[in-house]
Amino acid sequence: MENHNCINCSFKSSAAKTLSKEEFKVIENNSALVFFKKGDIIFKQGALSTNVAYLRTGIVKIHKRGPSREKILRISKSPSYFGIPTTFGNKINQYSATALEDSSVCFIDSNLFQNFIFKNGEFAYKLIVELCENELNDYERYANQSQKQVPGIVAETLICMADKIFNTDRFNFPLTQSELADLVGTSRESISRVLSDFSSNKIIEFNGKEIHILKRDILEQISEKG
DNA sequence: GCATTAACCACAG
DNA sequence: CTGTGGTTAATGC
Numbered sequence: 001m002e003n004h005n006c007i008n009c010s011f012k013s014s015a016a017k018t019l020s021k022e023e024f025k026v027i028e029n030n031s032a033l034v035f036f037k038k039g040d041i042i043f044k045q046g047a048l049s050t051n052v053a054y055l056r057t058g059i060v061k062i063h064k065r066g067p068s069r070e071k072i073l074r075i076s077k078s079p080s081y082f083g084i085p086t087t088f089g090n091k092i093n094q095y096s097a098t099a100l101e102d103s104s105v106c107f108i109d110s111n112l113f114q115n116f117i118f119k120n121g122e123f124a125y126k127l128i129v130e131l132c133e134n135e136l137n138d139y140e141r142y143a144n145q146s147q148k149q150v151p152g153i154v155a156e157t158l159i160c161m162a163d164k165i166f167n168t169d170r171f172n173f174p175l176t177q178s179e180l181a182d183l184v185g186t187s188r189e190s191i192s193r194v195l196s197d198f199s200s201n202k203i204i205e206f207n208g209k210e211i212h213i214l215k216r217d218i219l220e221q222i223s224e225k226g
Numbered sequence: 227g228c229a230t231t232a233a234c235c236a237c238a239g
Numbered sequence: 240c241t242g243t244g245g246t247t248a249a250t251g252c
Binding site for chain 2: 149150186187189190193
Binding site for chain 3: 191192196
């Protein structure tokens with residue numbers, strides 16, 4: 001287990017900021033800080049879940065086995081909890097989490113975590129806010145994605161990544177094309193075609209993993225048109 | 227009918 | 240892992 005100091009951690013969640021010195025002492029002794037490499041599995045669907053997972057740094061994908069392929073449910077960026085539903089909703093993990101970039105994760109004993117929720121209203125409230133925001137985001141994506149055509153969804157996803165994850169129009173795309181297909185519910189081939197199409201129309205530029213959004217206005221139009 | 231969209235397959239860098 | 244061509248099925252003028 002990594003030596004770690006929670007009270008001085010510069011990656012605290014907004015919920016954790018409400019904890020007292022004493023509570024940090026307790027959390028320090030009942031949590032583990034683990035570093036993951038890109039591609040490492042953080043926890044796996046089907047395994048027993050005994051901890052709450054907090055993404056301290058990095059980016060992960062949350063994914064679940066479907067009837068034929070893997071479905072990517074969400075991309076989660078630090079700082080965020082990403083194992084709450086699977087810890088409290090069901091003893092067994094209902095989904096997997098895999099690091100898309102080098103990441104660090106705090107695993108917190110779930111009994112202790114539960115205790116904070118009981119004892120500390122502000123902590124609980126902050127947590128609920130985070131869970132609600134995630135849920136609303138998911139609803140938004142589901143509503144859009146089930147009705148847009150492939151270019152529309154891909155455009156939406158690129159814009160979302162630029163705005164919410166990387167905060168720039170030029171970034172290293174964290175997913176393979178096949179994973180992007182699993183995220184938006186289409187085929188790998190369609191993704192390849194749409195990206196080439198965007199590229200030949202000079203809407204985006206990409207070589208390998210690096211994506212550069214050249215014409216954001218057009219991309220937004222495509223996203224809205226569906 | 228004819229066009230469009232996208233999935234599935236196959237094969238090649 | 241990605242790019243492309245052929246084929247097929249569904250849907251919409």
